[in-house]
Amino acid sequence: MWRNYLTVGLRALTKNRVYAAINIVGLALGLAACVMILLYVRYETSYDEWMPGADQAFQLQTNYKATAQGGEEMHLQVSAIAAGRALLKDYPEPVEKLVWVRGFAPIVIQDGEAGQIKNLRMTDGNLFEILKVPFVRGSAATALPDTHSIALSESEAKKRFGNRDPIGQTLTIVDNTGNVDYKVTGVFRDWPKHSSFTADAVARFDLNTQFSDRPQALTSWNTQQGWNYVRLRSPDDAAFINSRMDAWKKRNIPDEVVGGQKTNAGDVQDYRLVNVRDVHLGQAQNAPVTPGNDHRTVITFGVIALLVLGIACVNFTNLTTARASQRAREVALRKVLGASRGQLIVQFLGESILVALVAMVIALAIIELVLPAFNAFLGSDIQLHYLGSGGVLLPLVGLVVLVGVIAGLYPAFYLARFEPAKILKANKSSADAQGSGRLRNVLVVAQFAVSIGLIICTAVIYSQTAYARTMDVGYRRDGLLQVGNLGYRGVDGRDQAVTEQIRRIPGVQAAARTQIAVDPDSNSITRVYFPGGTQSVDLGDYSIEPGFFEAMGMKVLAGRGFSEAQGRDDITTPEQSDPGRAAALQALAQRGANVVITLEAARRLGFHSPQEAIGKQFQADMLPSEYGLLPVTIVGVVTDARFRSVREPLQPIIYTMRRNGFETIAVRFSGDPSAIRGQVEKIWKRNIPQVPFQARFAEDIVREQYDREAARAQIFATFAMLAVVIGCLGLFGLAAFTAERRTKEIGIRKVLGARSRDIVQLLVWQFTRPVIIANLIAWPIAWWLMRDWLNKFDTRITLGPTPFVLAGLLALVIAIGTIAAHAIKVASANPIRALRYE
Known part of the structure; x- marks a missing residue:
């Protein structure tokens, strides 16, 4: 029986190659887009899950409340040194380990030559007992034994020492206390990209020595210069501590008298322990260790994945029900020969799953080709493994079955309900199968509503990003160069002389x-x-x-x-x-x-x-x-x-x-930017050779400020385009079938005097009407979503009618262009050919 079902299914596909190709290509594109986004969603929600003991590692975060005095609401990953010390003092039982971490890019002297470590983390304890990254040389337990030890990442050790053994080597770090020698005591694997924390090197220092020139930083609750990381004995202890934070603040944060008025930092501060796995998508994204994301963005892309796949499934349903009449006699004969309705449903569902399986194979080929570029675009490390830990083979098999059933369920029931007596009557043509086409119209409306909504969202995001990059910000971006690294000890007051020399550069x-x-x-x-x-x-x-x-x-x-x-x-x-x-x-x-x-x-x-x-x-x-x-x-x-x-x-x-x-x-x-930068660099190196030169143009900095929005707009644009393409594939198939089915009707209309233009208008209107209705559905939903998104910006564009009208017109033009060829071909055909058999 199953062999027969497979044979019949393959014959049905090869008999109608155009429609089979449209179904398979549409489903393949939808599946590829869906799987790609779901891989991205899984990647974003799996930050730090690779880390052993991640459920016990927490970050102490600071939240500032908005105040009547003009203080802004802020959510910070950083917290005061005093906050960490107070937490350890009051909760010695649940807090197993606490370290304070500071991040900066210091000058590092190696073999007499000065350079920089991009991401050096200075800590007052063994950070690796909390954030357990694997080691390739040494171990986490012995990596930072004293306050003059440093552990390097694998790539940093390779860059500095090549194939030599770095253990025991000395690096000199220039900080506010002077030149301090650190001995390399370990080499850890490069921090994975899906981590909320990253480091090229981790050095241990003494807090009291480091802040000897500014001791108030050790006791101030308003100075947040680094991160407090905590290891709890049990993950459940976090809820216990968080529930008592108000009382903890009152016990530990002292009152201050400023301007004759008693104030307390705790009145505007809230503290919370956040598990490291929740940091990346958490609320605190102000000055993060690594760029974070937010739950709403990830959920949005997950919804888009399902919508694009849904559009592909709609194509399958539409084309299968539209061509149901082509298989009406087959269904009737099977019923006459004894096939039950259940057997027919199983047969057609099997054919649907077969199409989904073929489409999935093509989709995986597309993903394998596109994934490297996708990773490069996002700066991510998304991987596609079929077997083993994190393997996707079983989920993909489940997705194939699910898509096959969802796409083929209605067509299967629709085909199985045909009555043999009506189909096999001598005067009954197989082309006259029943069906009003209302469901197909509803599904086409849904397809284009999604497509139009995505186009509108893309246009709004692009417009906001372009506005942010070009708006009047109170200073001139063009012709502005920013020279950094003045805060290093090696500058030694020579920055004033450098500035005076820069002023004398022509231009x-x-x-x-x-x-x-x-x-x-x-x-x-x-x-x-x-x-x-x-x-x-x-x-x-x-x-x-x-x-x-x-x-x-x-x-x-x-x-x-x-x-x-x-x-x-x-x-x-x-x-x-x-x-x-x-x-x-x-x-x-x-x-x-x-x-x-x-x-x-x-x-x-x-x-x-x-x-x-x-x-x-x-x-x-x-x-x-x-x-x-x-x-x-x-x-x-x-x-x-x-x-x-x-x-x-x-x-x-x-x-x-x-x-x-x-x-x-x-x-x-004014003048050539690269020439000016080159001359500034010469002055810097002549005066401060031991400090690396760092300079960036303001226009580049502003462009990078909105890279996240730009990337989001491009992803929206890509999937909006996919949605439109998949929708148009379905529309193309429906238009071709409708033109074929109405050949006799069109022939009669032409014999009765209808012009070709009238016929084209008739067919075009049939398929553009759902697009117009789709606009009426998509516009209010897109307006609500984009208004909510724009409200996140302090300054934003006005959400006017332009993107809505343009998106609607674009969808209408694409729909007309898709069906126009069929309409013109049918309208210009000789009616004698259509009526000859009568």
């Missing part, structure tokens, strides 16, 4: 050092008070030097910028170790300082215009607590500058003038 219009630049990796906030008042406002606090506004291309709206001729503008104080620092701070607190604020800061402070703010005075929490608040006077108001992504709220900023403590040089230039 350089301005250059200035700054604590903030495009896409900063740190955030500094200060609280300001009006005299006699207790109400405070939170503002961003960054130091710059004269010429910064000119270098950034920012406009002074009222007052003036900073000037070296104005002594009160400068708030520079000696370094922490300088014996004159205390006297300088005391003098600064008594005389006060001049500041420049942004337009948004002026608005937050209650001024109705930039001019109204000039000359106004208030107090700022810019000094160590023992010196009180700093009296400041507003001397200028400048345009708002959106240094960060439009995903984040615009930060109101108060600028101060200093001569030290900078991280970046902003260079405004």
